Amino acid sequence: MIKINNTHEASFRDPSGYMFHDDETLRRVINPIYFPQYQKLKESGVFKTLIKNKLLIPHEETSVSEARIIITPEKIPFITNPYEWGFEQYKQAALLTLKIQKYALSKGFILKDASAYNVTFYKGKPIFIDTLSFDFYEEGTPWRAYKQFITHFFGPLILAKYHGSEVFNMLEAYIDGIPVKMISSMLPSKTKLSSVIYPNIHLLAKMESKHSEDYKAETKIAKLSKKAQNNIIESLYNYISKLTLKESSEWGNYYTKTNYNEGAFKTKKDLIRNWVQPLNAEKLIDVGGNDGTFARTVQDLVKHIIVTDIDSNAVDFNLKQIQENKEENMLPFVCDVLQPAPGIGFNNTERKSLINRLKDYAPDVTMALALIHHITLSGNVPFEKSAEFFSKFSKNLIIEFPKREDSWVESLLVRKREFINHFDFYNQEEFETGYGKYFVLTKKEEVAGTKRVMYFYSKK
Amino acid sequence: MNFLYFDPGLGAMIVQAVVAAAAGVLLFSKNAWHKLKLMLGLVKEEDAYDSIDVDEEDDTNETNDKDQ
Numbered sequence: 001m002i003k004i005n006n007t008h009e010a011s012f013r014d015p016s017g018y019m020f021h022d023d024e025t026l027r028r029v030i031n032p033i034y035f036p037q038y039q040k041l042k043e044s045g046v047f048k049t050l051i052k053n054k055l056l057i058p059h060e061e062t063s064v065s066e067a068r069i070i071i072t073p074e075k076i077p078f079i080t081n082p083y084e085w086g087f088e089q090y091k092q093a094a095l096l097t098l099k100i101q102k103y104a105l106s107k108g109f110i111l112k113d114a115s116a117y118n119v120t121f122y123k124g125k126p127i128f129i130d131t132l133s134f135d136f137y138e139e140g141t142p143w144r145a146y147k148q149f150i151t152h153f154f155g156p157l158i159l160a161k162y163h164g165s166e167v168f169n170m171l172e173a174y175i176d177g178i179p180v181k182m183i184s185s186m187l188p189s190k191t192k193l194s195s196v197i198y199p200n201i202h203l204l205a206k207m208e209s210k211h212s213e214d215y216k217a218e219t220k221i222a223k224l225s226k227k228a229q230n231n232i233i234e235s236l237y238n239y240i241s242k243l244t245l246k247e248s249s250e251w252g253n254y255y256t257k258t259n260y261n262e263g264a265f266k267t268k269k270d271l272i273r274n275w276v277q278p279l280n281a282e283k284l285i286d287v288g289g290n291d292g293t294f295a296r297t298v299q300d301l302v303k304h305i306i307v308t309d310i311d312s313n314a315v316d317f318n319l320k321q322i323q324e325n326k327e328e329n330m331l332p333f334v335c336d337v338l339q340p341a342p343g344i345g346f347n348n349t350e351r352k353s354l355i356n357r358l359k360d361y362a363p364d365v366t367m368a369l370a371l372i373h374h375i376t377l378s379g380n381v382p383f384e385k386s387a388e389f390f391s392k393f394s395k396n397l398i399i400e401f402p403k404r405e406d407s408w409v410e411s412l413l414v415r416k417r418e419f420i421n422h423f424d425f426y427n428q429e430e431f432e433t434g435y436g437k438y439f440v441l442t443k444k445e446e447v448a449g450t451k452r453v454m455y456f457y458s459k460k
Numbered sequence: 461m462n463f464l465y466f467d468p469g470l471g472a473m474i475v476q477a478v479v480a481a482a483a484g485v486l487l488f489s490k491n492a493w494h495k496l497k498l499m500l501g502l503v504k505e506e507d508a509y510d511s512i513d514v515d516e517e518d519d520t521n522e523t524n525d526k527d528q
Contacts, residue, residue, distance in 0.1 A: 053514055095512075103514040147472030195486055199479040207471030222473065228480035235483035237512045238490070 002027065002063065002070060009349040010117070016132040017068075027062060030069040034132060037109075038069065041134055046107050055100055056128045073131065077283070077304045077331070078361050081351050082116040082152070083171040084333040084341055086315035087160055087245045090168060093119040093126045094153035098237045100128055101143070105226065105233070109134045114149035116156075116171070117351070123328040124319075142224040143232070147208075150200060151177025154236060158197060159186055161243055165312040165334075175345045180205045196239045245313075264449030268400075269297045271445060272367070275398055275456055276301055281364035285393075287337060288371035292318040292330060295367070299330065306363070308335035337371070337389070338379040358393035366394035370452075373402050376426060377412040383425075383434025391438035397457040401431055406451040428453065 008019035008026065016034035019026055030038050041047050050056035059073040082090065096119055101111045111118075112135040119126050143149075152171075155178050159167040163186070170178050184205035191197040276284070276298045286295040289307035291314045299305060307330060309315055318332040335341070340354035352360075368390065375386045390397050402409050404426060413420055432441065432455075439457035446453050497503045 049514060049516055055514065095510075099512050099514060102512055142473045142476040144468035144473065146476055147469040150472070195482050199475065199482045203478060204472060204475045207475040208469055209471070211470040211474065222477045224476050224480060228477070228484065231480045231483040231487055232476060234512060235486055238487075241510055 004029075009347070010345070010351060012346075014113075014130075014132060025072060026075065027070050027072045028059070028131065030071065030132065032067070035069065037135055038132075040136070041109065044107060046104065046109060046134070047131075050100065050103070050128070054123075054125060054127065055096060055103075056131065057122070059131055071131065073129070076120060076122050076127075076129070078306060078357065079120050080331070080333045081171075081341060082156075083168050084335060084354075085121075085168060086312040086319065086332070086334055087157075087165040088316040088319055089121060089126070089333070090116075090153075090157060090160070090165070091240060091243060094149075094157060094240050095237060096126045096128060097149065097153060098233050098240070101145075102230065102233045102237075104134055105137060105229065108137050110137045110143060111135075111145050114145035114152060116152040116177070121331055121333070124322045124326065124330070137226075140223045140225065142222065143229055146232070147180070147204070148177060149236075150204060151180060151183070154200060154240065155180065155183035157240060157243055158191070158201065159183060160245060162186075162188060162191075165245060168312075168334075172341065172344055175350065180208055196235060200236070261449060264447055267449065268369075268447050268452075268454070269294065271447065271454055272369075272398065273297050273301070275443065275454075276365055279364060279396060281396075283361060283363045284365040284367065285358065285361070285363040286367040286369070287335070287390075288368060288374070290314045290318075292321065292332060294369055295330065299327070302365070303329060305330045306361070307332045310334065310336045337375055338381070355389075355392055361393070363393065363395070365396045365398065366390055367398045369398075369400040370402060370408070372399060372431070373406070373409045373412055373426075377409070377416070377423060383431050384437055385434075387435040387438045391459055395459050397435075397439060397455075397459075399435070399455050399457065400447075401428060401453045401455060403428065403451045403453065 003022050004020045006021055008021065011019035015031065016037070017028055017030040019028050021027075047056065047059075051058045057073045057076070059071045062070040062072045064070075082093070085093065093116060097111065097114055101114070104110055111133050113130075113133055115130075118128055118130040118133055120129055121127070151174075156168055156171065159170075159178070180201065184202050187197065187201065192202055272294060281301065282303045283306075284295070284298065284302045284304075285306040285308070286292070287308055288310070289295050290309050290311070292305075292307045295305050295307045307315075307318055309318075309332070312334050315332045315334050318330070321327070322330050322332065335354060341351075343349055343353040343356065344351045372383075372386065375381045376383065390399075404410070404413070409426070413423060413426070416423055435441070435455070435457055438460060440460055441455065442458050443456035444453065494503070
């Protein structure tokens with residue numbers, strides 16, 4: 001028996017249907033208004049081909065009645081949002097959207113919206129998750145999701161090219177994409193000479209402000225042939241696939257300049273493996289996990305792993321390894337622990353905050369290696385506060401504490417200059433007191449050959 | 461039949477004719493250039509890894525997929 005417990009907080013804009021929770025299962029209702037599209041997509045094999053090519057999330061038809069059809073999509077362990085993607089992830093999500101639009105067009109359909117939230121990452125690849133985004137193509141009509149594609153995908157990517165992938169954070173403020181006018185104003189004037197950027201952004205911005213006062217929708221909409229629309233899609237595709245970022249990594253080559261030797265590196269890896277193994281963990285999150293190096297030491301022991309890092313390059317590098325090795329159980333994304341993604345959109349719940357999503361994910365193990373000194377010394381966060389943060393979603397916490405003598409800590413402390421005495425609290429005793437408020441200390445071990453200590457905490 | 465549940469932006473609908481024209485010129489010249497380079501043996505045929513096209517192999521021979 002299907003129970004509609006509560007509808008999904010982000011699923012209300014499209015009248016075609018909505019998502020709802022049936023206890024633990026997320027299902028999708030299709031309203032009669034969308035039956036013709038749904039049946040045609042099913043009969044013509046569009047769904048089948050897209051699913052077979054791993055472009056669209058697979059679903060099963062759960063029930064059919066005159067009032068509604070219910071489908072159940074395959075469960076995705078964790079949903080990441082566009083402002084949490086690295087450059088490469090963003091790019092792949094954009095290309096996926098264009099690829100699906102081109103295919104849909106060849107089958108007599110279009111994507112009726114091109115929201116970046118239609119895509120997420122699953123089994124190492126981007127995947128389209130809005131099964132009801134398709135509509136019939138009407139001969140000669142322009143792509144009505146075109147502007148959305150520009151504000152959600154093309155614009156942010158071009159901005160990232162010139163300003164770094166931090167611009168993706170702007171999507172937290174603009175849930176329906178960065179306004180075209182703003183994108184245009186933020187780009188260097190030389191982009192007006194680009195035969196792709198000029199029409200798709202600068203000219204679009206001009207046309208949008210020119211026609212913004214057509215309140216009665218009176219102006220006749222231009223016709224556009226299918227061939228012309230294909231040209232737009234293909235030229236955007238070609239341009240985006242060649243986009244690269246010109247920004248060097250904060251941590252990208254971190255492991256080549258670590259302050260401990262290979263032996264200590266291996267000791268740390270063995271220790272982690274030995275601690276994780278008996279837990280029979282299903283889900284693990286490595287916060288500040290760089291390119292996934294340490295998470296990979298336990299990859300065969302855990303069903304699903306999240307690796308976050310503040311550095312988008314490390315996330316991209318992780319993604320590259322995941323895709324090259326066809327790893328399906330690791331999900332990388334960008335996260336600044338000092339400012340995790342907030343809940344945004346209507347009611348502040350349309351896109352859940354990172355902490356709420358992590359609570360739902362409920363990892364069996366949380367790892368925070370070589371992170372506490374950054375939180376404490378760069379972020380000035382007291383131990384008790386960071387312990388509170390981890391306790392919100394963690395059961396077991398493996399946390400590494402670099403002592404004051406560690407060269408990274410020394411360098412962070414030296415940078416405090418005359419305020420260095422304000423950080424005398426950075427020591428093991430204070431750390432243990434702070435974390436003791438939320439966790440029970442189970443194990444503690446020095447990493448031989450380093451000035452670091454590993455702690456194993458369980459939530460109180 | 462078409463239900464516009466969000467405003468597609470009128471300017472965006474009009475501008476697509478210009479965008480498409482520019483894209484057409486670009487794609488045409490790119491293809492011509494590529495063909496010329498192929499003829500002169502300067503490049504090899506690219507593999508389809510990054511291709512925009514969806515693989516539509518006939519799968520009638522395959523055993524039943526679970527997605528139906």
